[in-house]
Amino acid sequence: MKYTLLSIALLCATACLAQVSLEACQRQAQHNFPLIKRRALYAQSTALTIANLKKGWLPQVQATAQATMQNRVAELPSELNGMLTAMGRDLRGLAKEQYRVGVDVNQMLWDGGRIGAQSKWHCYNSKPTRPKQMFRSIKCAKE
16 A cells, blocks of 8 residues: 555656646747757748849849950952052951950839749748748748
């Protein structure tokens, strides 16, 4: 009888100590669940993707440069060149070196809502299917 009462008392004491609050359980799940550890990376990746999409409204500048050197170039026939020289005109023809430099500037004026739709799509597809309170760090801008 003595052992029975002692075992019941011990069982009640361990049962009282074994109760875990909901917050403690969520903390332990966040600590041990590997996908929850990556949620900051998910949020950062989504934020960078949306920021890159919004840069589509900025002007795009593209600079190009080209230099060529030919070993043979087109020349005027010697008879024509002789006639032009006699008339006082001096035409040399094409140079062997040619250079080209260009700058293009593009500015988007209207995209038909494409950038906004893509940012919303990335925002909503980045949210995992886990409960929302676990992934509060992913914030999407409302447009």
